[in-house]
Structures are given as C-alpha cells and as structure tokens.
Amino acid sequence: QQKALIIGAGVAGIAAAIRLAVKGYAVEVFESNSYAGGKLSEFEQAGYRFDAGPSLFTMPQYVDELFTLAGKDPEQYFSYKKLDVVCHYFYPDGTHLKAYADPDKFAEEVNIQTGESINNIQNYYRNSNRIYDITNHVFLEQSLHRLKTYLSKQTVKSILRLFQIDAFRTMHQANQSFYQDKRLVQFYDRYATYNGSNPYRAPATLNVIPHLEQHFGAYFPDGGMYSITDSLVKLAQDLGVQFHYGQPVEEIVVKGGRAEGLKVKGTLHSADIVVSNMDVWFTYRKLLKNHPRLFPENILKQERSSSALIFYWGVKQQFPQLDLHNIFFSAVYEAEFNAIWKEKTIYHDPTVYLNISSKFKADDAPEGCENWFTMINVPANTGQDWDQLITEARQNIIRKLSAQLGQDIAPLIVNESILDPRSIESKTSSYQGSLYGNSSNSQFAAFLRHANRSSNVSNLYFCGGSVHPGGGIPLALLSAKIVSDWVK
Ligand code: FAD
Structure with missing residues (x-):
C-alpha cells in the first residue's frame, strides 16, 4: 500500500486525507496543535462555547460529497439547516436590512x-x-x-x-x-x-x-461550525487515517526531485506522496528552507489578504433584535479600507460583524445569555503596535454597538478572549495572520496562487486556503479535491 503523509489537520488537510484514503492510500496526518481544524476549531470559556474562526457556512455540498465518496450517509455524521435570513445589516443612518435567502x-x-x-x-x-x-x-x-x-x-x-x-x-x-x-x-x-x-x-x-x-444559500451546522471539523475527522478515522497531534513537521526531506518523507521531532517518516496543508509561504520558508532555489518568489511576495481582530464575549443578556449573523456598517467605507490597506491600521469606525451561535444552538451560552463573536477586518501583521490598536478598537466597537443597540453593552460582558493577527499567525502558521492566503486585489490574483502540485518535487502537493483555488472553507475543500484528482 502506498503511503501519503499530510502536514496539517486544517479542513483541507482532513479532506485530502479522506480523499486519499478512499483512493487506497495509507494516510497519516501530522498536526502541530493538540487539536484538529486549524482555523476551524472551537473553545469553551466559562460556560460559553465559541467557534474560533469561520462562522458563515456556504456550499455544504462540498462537505457532504466527502461522506458520499466514502460510501457513507452524510446525515449519520453531520447535519445543518438552511438560513431563512442570511444576515442582518444595520447602517449608521438607522436602516435595518434583512438579507432573506x-x-x-x-x-x-x-x-x-x-x-x-x-x-x-x-x-x-x-x-x-x-x-x-x-x-x-x-x-x-x-x-x-x-x-x-x-x-x-x-x-x-x-x-x-x-x-x-x-x-x-x-x-x-x-x-x-x-x-x-x-x-x-x-x-x-x-x-x-x-x-x-x-x-x-x-x-x-x-x-x-x-x-x-x-x-x-447559507447554512448553520447543527453542532456549530466545529462540527464540520469533528465529523470529517471521524470519517477520516473510520477510513483508517491516523492523526498525530502535537507533532509539528520540521522538514520536508527532498532528494533528487522527490520528497522522501517528513522529519518530525528528528525522526524521518517515509512517504510515497506528501501533501502540505500548511500555509504555502511557511511550507517553503520553514520546511523547505534547505532548498531556496525551489522558492517561487513571485508567488511568495504577493500581497497577503487581510486579517481579523475578534473579541469573544460572554454576554449576560439576550438581544431579540439580533440574529446569527449581524453586520454594523461603518459610515465611510472607503476610509475604512484605506486605513486597512494603505495605512495598515485599524479604522476608528470599523464595520463590526457580530456572530451569535447561541441563537441557533442554545447550549452555546448559559440561559438568558449569548456568546458574541465580535469581529472586525484588520490589516495583516507587519509589526504594528497591536496592543495599543486593540485597546482603542475595543472601545470603538463597544461605543458603536452600544449606540446601535440603545444600551451600554460594556457592563454585560462577563468574560472575554481575543484573537488578533499575531495569534492567528502563531496558532495556524498563517503568514502575517492572513485569513485567506494572498489577497485577490488584482486581476491576476487567480494565476498568482500557488498550484496544488509542486513543479520541482514530483510527489509534493499543496492544499488549503493559501493555494489554488483560494481561501474559505468551500475553496479549501476544493483544493483537496484537485490534489486527489492529480494523484494517481
Ligand atoms: P488552516 O485552518 O490554516 O489549517 C492549517 C493547519 O496546519 C493548522 O492546524 C496548523 O496547526 C497546521 N500546521 C501548520 N504548520 C504545520 C507544521 N509544520 N506541522 C504540522 N502541522 C502544521 N471561511 C469561511 O468559509 N467562512 C467564514 O466565515 C470564515 N471566517 C473566518 C474567520 C476567521 C477569524 C478566520 C481565521 C478564518 C475564516 N475563514 C472563513 C477562512 C477559513 O477558516 C479558512 O480558509 C480555512 O479554514 C482554511 O483551512 P486550511 O485547511 O487551509 O488551513
């Protein structure tokens, strides 16, 4: 049996593992963290559950097809509902627009x-x-x-x-x-x-x-976003895939144009094929650092996509005017994007995205309370004074939401944690904490994403949000499909 080794248990790494196991490979996945999912993970905070990263679930067919491909009934692993209202939009002038499906x-x-x-x-x-x-x-x-x-x-x-x-x-x-x-x-x-x-x-x-x-359409997974990761890991395990957590890959060992295997904690694990789900930037700069002539510099030097600042707030009240997805727009959108992209800072009146999964999954918050995932778009990490920017952003967000909701929300926040570009980078090895790999700010962006296969190392493949076709769960899942279509 041929062996496939996968670097990273992000959603694309897990999907690639499933597809290769279905093809008959013996598959092992090495993951740095002690948990699966990468950006698509969850955590618990004083009785509140939070999905750490993605909150909007679209194109569920790409998840379902992994179960059917493996000859399983998707509903035995994973279920979701279609949203009647995708998102509520609140404008500074008082307009409230409901985006009906x-x-x-x-x-x-x-x-x-x-x-x-x-x-x-x-x-x-x-x-x-x-x-x-x-x-x-x-x-x-x-x-x-x-x-x-x-x-x-x-x-x-x-x-x-x-x-x-x-x-x-x-x-x-x-x-x-x-x-x-x-x-x-x-x-x-x-x-x-x-x-x-x-x-x-x-x-x-x-x-x-x-x-x-x-x-x-847009959907809500019954078990929260994390159930995407959880159910795919279960499927992969049912197909015999082995996951090794807390095992950061140190090197892709390349000889004569082939990847011999992976070095993990000083030990070489041999492979017939290697798939990297690690951000392609770090795959080259860290795992292939001994082979600088392989670096596709024109791709690695592209502008990165934006990052995010998230406050996970336990809120001791319920707000009937809010739903699962809520947007509070800034007054001058162009100035907000100029701040992010030109000045590389956080705008003083940012557009705030508020996701409340307890609206659909009541046990995500204690009774009478809500779990607020409060996110703004921020620039990628290029060494800004984040502590200072975060303190200011927190005040601006609280002021804005309080004005829009007609109530001071500060005293309602009973617990908090924060994710920022630095921690996104350190937790998921995403260069500069970008959420989606390279930005799509040019017509040529689609052609300047890294291919799903190496052009120099014959048995090395790439999947995930930093390579073709792009970031976000659906595209990351498609990248795994393209890898498996390519592999014999
Ligand atoms: P990742 O999730 O980045 O996983 C990569 C994995 O590789 C990680 O687990 C990491 O630990 C591991 N790894 C890295 N280096 C090594 C190594 N050397 N050895 C072993 N393991 C390693 N998408 C949507 O579709 N909808 C949304 O609403 C949405 N919102 C988002 C909000 C936030 C805050 C964030 C952060 C992302 C959001 N996204 C959203 C994007 C989406 O999360 C990603 O595109 C997708 O999850 C990327 O999956 P991936 O498999 O490429 O990689």
Missing part, C-alpha cells in the same frame, strides 16, 4: 428599505450568475496549472467568454454602475471581505460572490 423576498426587502427597483436587483444577480457560469469551471474546480484543464470543451467555451467576467474594473466601480444608493453599493462591496480583499481594488469578477450566497 429567498431572492424574491430579498428584492422586495431592498425595495422597501431603499426604494431600489426590483428589476435592477434581479439584473444585478443575473450578472453575478453569469460570472459564476463562466468562472466556476475554469477557476475553481480544476487546476489552472495542468494542461488537461485547457483541453476540455467546457474550458475552451469558458475561455472564449472571459471578456464577460468584468475583470478590468473594480468591484466598487461595478457596484456603483448598478446602484445609486450608497447603502447598496456598501452592501455589495462588502463581499470583497469574504476573501480578505479590498473592493476598491479587487476586480469586479468577485461580484460572483453574491450569487454564490444567494443561489446556494
């Missing part, structure tokens, strides 16, 4: 709140859908780095339509051309943050994201 209901809501014509909203989604139809097959589901991709009829058809994907203006320019109302431009510009980018620079091709959210 149902397209007609949503268009009607936007029409009532902003006066925008239903026809124009539908038009916007038709455009978004068209971009999806052209890009999905070429940019997401296959490797861009394999000749085979370009030989299929479907790819050729998509390539001939590439001029229609709106790559030559920014998301913001395109959104402004659709909508007069600033609130709607802000609503659609925000989708750039789904992959840690800047709508004032990212190509309008990313306006595909509203289609993904509306067409495929």
